[in-house]
Amino acid sequence: MVDDFQAKSDVFMAWLANSSATISNKIVLRDLREHDAGRGVVAISDIAEDELLFSIPRTSVLSVENSDLSTTLRETLQELDPWASLILVMLYEYMRGANSPWKPYFDVLPTEFNTLMFWAEDELAELQASAVRGKIGREGADNLFKEMMMPIIRENQGAFFPREIQANYALSDADLLALAHRMGSTIMAYAFDIEPVELNKEVDEEGYASEEEDEALPKGMVPLADMLNADADRNNARLFYESNVLTMKALKPIAAGEEIFNDYGPLPRSDLLRRYGYITANYAQYDVVEVSLEIVREAIQSESQIPSSVLPYLEDHGIVDSGYDISYQGRSGQNILEDISPELLILIEALLAPAAEFDRLKAKGKLPNVNELSSQGIKCLLNIIRNRAAQYSTSRKEDVDMLFQLAGVPIHAEIAPRKLRRVKMAVEVRIGEKLILEETEKVLEEMAERAGEGLLLKRNERSPQTSANKKRRTT
Numbered sequence: 001m002v003d004d005f006q007a008k009s010d011v012f013m014a015w016l017a018n019s020s021a022t023i024s025n026k027i028v029l030r031d032l033r034e035h036d037a038g039r040g041v042v043a044i045s046d047i048a049e050d051e052l053l054f055s056i057p058r059t060s061v062l063s064v065e066n067s068d069l070s071t072t073l074r075e076t077l078q079e080l081d082p083w084a085s086l087i088l089v090m091l092y093e094y095m096r097g098a099n100s101p102w103k104p105y106f107d108v109l110p111t112e113f114n115t116l117m118f119w120a121e122d123e124l125a126e127l128q129a130s131a132v133r134g135k136i137g138r139e140g141a142d143n144l145f146k147e148m149m150m151p152i153i154r155e156n157q158g159a160f161f162p163r164e165i166q167a168n169y170a171l172s173d174a175d176l177l178a179l180a181h182r183m184g185s186t187i188m189a190y191a192f193d194i195e196p197v198e199l200n201k202e203v204d205e206e207g208y209a210s211e212e213e214d215e216a217l218p219k220g221m222v223p224l225a226d227m228l229n230a231d232a233d234r235n236n237a238r239l240f241y242e243s244n245v246l247t248m249k250a251l252k253p254i255a256a257g258e259e260i261f262n263d264y265g266p267l268p269r270s271d272l273l274r275r276y277g278y279i280t281a282n283y284a285q286y287d288v289v290e291v292s293l294e295i296v297r298e299a300i301q302s303e304s305q306i307p308s309s310v311l312p313y314l315e316d317h318g319i320v321d322s323g324y325d326i327s328y329q330g331r332s333g334q335n336i337l338e339d340i341s342p343e344l345l346i347l348i349e350a351l352l353a354p355a356a357e358f359d360r361l362k363a364k365g366k367l368p369n370v371n372e373l374s375s376q377g378i379k380c381l382l383n384i385i386r387n388r389a390a391q392y393s394t395s396r397k398e399d400v401d402m403l404f405q406l407a408g409v410p411i412h413a414e415i416a417p418r419k420l421r422r423v424k425m426a427v428e429v430r431i432g433e434k435l436i437l438e439e440t441e442k443v444l445e446e447m448a449e450r451a452g453e454g455l456l457l458k459r460n461e462r463s464p465q466t467s468a469n470k471k472r473r474t475t
């Protein structure tokens with residue numbers, strides 16, 4: 001039986017084909033709900049490398065530029081950042097209902113999310129001390145919607161609300177706020193940074209642009225391109241920006257039956273959960289633990305007083321941050337210092353430096369050389385790692401046992417399936433972070449021992465693998 005879900009997919013694909021998109025007959029939009037993956041694009045015949053999967057006219061992209069709202073509210077929209085202006089356009093197009101050219105597209109977009117913004121307090125608590133809890137930004141988004149967007153909507157009621165809505169019922173501020181969150185979350189997980197016809201931003205040899213340059217690009221919702229799921233480095237397709245169309249092409253041969261994956265970037269699982277509301281084991285390679293400035297200060301202050309001039313100097317040199325990433329690649333021959341944010345190492349060595357040594361560096365406008373950590377630095381880092389691990393309320397072993405128990409929870413048990421899935425994902429995220437802390441602690445203990453024997457690893461004594469801190473992909 002064709003259910004509503006499949007019927008919506010069919011109407012969407014027919015709408016897209018009618019809007020002059022080209023769609024290869026070797027792909028289908030498939031129901032992947034039994035894998036908790038919503039819809040996804042799957043190959044039904046073998047596909048060659050570079051083969052076109054589909055092309056979408058630029059005019060079909062749901063964007064500020066293409067929406068009628070930009071004719072009535074041009075200046076207001078131009079003053080907003082790309083994210084805020086697209087939220088307003090999506091609210092407008094959504095409220096037009098069947099009058100919107102994108103109605104069949106809205107019908108396949110999500111109405112509910114598993115992103116952290118929508119988790120209940122007890123679900124978030126399962127993330128324990130993961131720094132991602134401080135990055136959800138629900139309050140900030142609420143304030144932005146209330147203080148900036150709501151007044152624009154209320155002042156332009158006639159432009160925003162179709163006459164039927166104005167006549168029949170008024171959307172309350174709470175309804176609008178919920179809708180704005182829904183559109184904001186859709187953009188976070190679905191929108192692309194749309195490169196203009198004339199590409200004038202700088203990309204490196206791998207096709208990556210700096211985050212600042214991506215920030216400035218207009219955002220747009222690209223039908224079908226955003227139906228591709230992702231699984232870390234299993235991406236086998238990519239969106240290309242051409243003058244009249246956006247084309248999705250195979251990056252490698254894809255066999256019939258295989259899912260077609262995009263690349264959401266090398267995101268740690270905590271961030272994947274925040275932005276996309278899912279995780280897979282393949283993303284574990286990008287996991288990080290964040291160490292706060294506070295925990296570093298506490299570790300140093302327990303040993304010695306921090307001179308008042310050090311932090312302002314480091315701040316001027318871009319070293320002071322609210323948090324620092326530590327990853328663990330676990331590759332043989334890899335130097336642990338490569339997995340620790342260089343700013344953290346500089347911070348520690350600068351804060352530990354004797355006053356005379358710090359004054360000498362400062363006079364030359366230099367920072368400590370962290371190709372090699374001092375034995376005091378290693379000891380301090382070890383304390384930081386141990387203190388950070390102590391912030392999590394359970395051990396990794398307890399978490400692994402808990403996951404094992406949760407895996408045995410039958411579907412119709414007390415706990416609702418959505419909550420169960422969220423709790424499992426949270427436990428996996430905290431296990432990943434604890435693993436990094438444990439492995440880093442082990443290596444630092446060995447280093448501390450070797451430091452006692454005068455044998456120190458140098459930062460540049462590393463294997464040829466690339467750093468975990470890759471830049472974000474533009475697509």
Ligand SMILES: C[S@@+](CC[C@H](N)C(=O)[O-])C[C@H]1O[C@@H](n2cnc3c(N)ncnc32)[C@H](O)[C@@H]1O
Pocket residue numbers: 035036037038039040108109110189190226227228229230231275276277278280
């Ligand atoms: C750009 S959309 C992809 C299309 C989406 N599956 C749908 O049905 O609309 C991104 C969302 O897809 C889901 N997703 C993407 N990759 C996934 C994967 N490997 N496993 C499970 N869910 C995935 C997540 O919910 C994510 O927020």
